[in-house]
Amino acid sequence: MKPDLIILDYDGVVADSELLNNAALAEVLTGIGLPTSTDDAIAAYMGRRWLDCRPLIEARLESPCPDTVHGDWTRLCHERASTILTPVAGLAGFVEALEHPRCISSNATPEWIELGLARFGLTGRMGPAFSAAVHVTRGKPHPDLFLHAAAAMNADPARTLVVEDSTAGVLAGVAAGMRVVGLCAGGHIRDGHAESLSAAGAHDIALSWDEVARMIA
Numbered sequence: 001m002k003p004d005l006i007i008l009d010y011d012g013v014v015a016d017s018e019l020l021n022n023a024a025l026a027e028v029l030t031g032i033g034l035p036t037s038t039d040d041a042i043a044a045y046m047g048r049r050w051l052d053c054r055p056l057i058e059a060r061l062e063s064p065c066p067d068t069v070h071g072d073w074t075r076l077c078h079e080r081a082s083t084i085l086t087p088v089a090g091l092a093g094f095v096e097a098l099e100h101p102r103c104i105s106s107n108a109t110p111e112w113i114e115l116g117l118a119r120f121g122l123t124g125r126m127g128p129a130f131s132a133a134v135h136v137t138r139g140k141p142h143p144d145l146f147l148h149a150a151a152a153m154n155a156d157p158a159r160t161l162v163v164e165d166s167t168a169g170v171l172a173g174v175a176a177g178m179r180v181v182g183l184c185a186g187g188h189i190r191d192g193h194a195e196s197l198s199a200a201g202a203h204d205i206a207l208s209w210d211e212v213a214r215m216i217a
Contacts, residue, residue: 005155010106012165018188024076047166090209103127143176174201
């Protein structure tokens with residue numbers, strides 16, 4: 001299928017940020033008495049909004065999550081992003097050659113997305129950025145954000161291609177009736193990740209942005 005619209009997730013697809021995000025979250029959770037490794041955080045929380053992560057954390061804590069957790073996590077991520085945040089390898093070349101309409105649809109906040117795009121020199125080159133933090137009530141794995149993006153871009157969901165790196169994102173894209181490519185190119189990818197994305201319903205798996213480009217050529 002030659003898509004009419006390409007929707008890109010942000011963390012782990014545009015920004016190689018999942019290790020940064022989840023290492024920071026693991027550090028904060030361990031500090032409140034919930035021992036958590038980076039891999040634990042990736043497995044439990046990756047691809048979800050904070051609003052959806054919080055009840056999962058509280059279930060593990062068996063007590064309310066302190067209100068300071070989200071602020072501490074956000075602060076750590078932003079501090080570390082200023083020195084270590086990079087785009088996913090191959091993204092710049094993909095975007096440079098891309099002729100299709102495109103946008104970002106992410107559970108991340110607009111501020112986090114804008115920070116990375118500015119750092120990567122991609123401001124204004126990725127199309128609109130839609131955030132589950134502000135544009136919809138339900139985040140991924142629900143399809144709402146992808147359907148909102150397609151409607152805003154005047155695109156048929158059936159002719160829309162989604163690039164995702166998380167099972168939550170894949171589930172959302174499939175539920176929206178879109179074709180989903182599971183991208184396994186970020187630093188957070190572990191053994192079995194591609195299989196997990198396929199099990200969630202990804203139609204194709206790409207190990208690099210070059211493979212995505214070939215799929216849509």
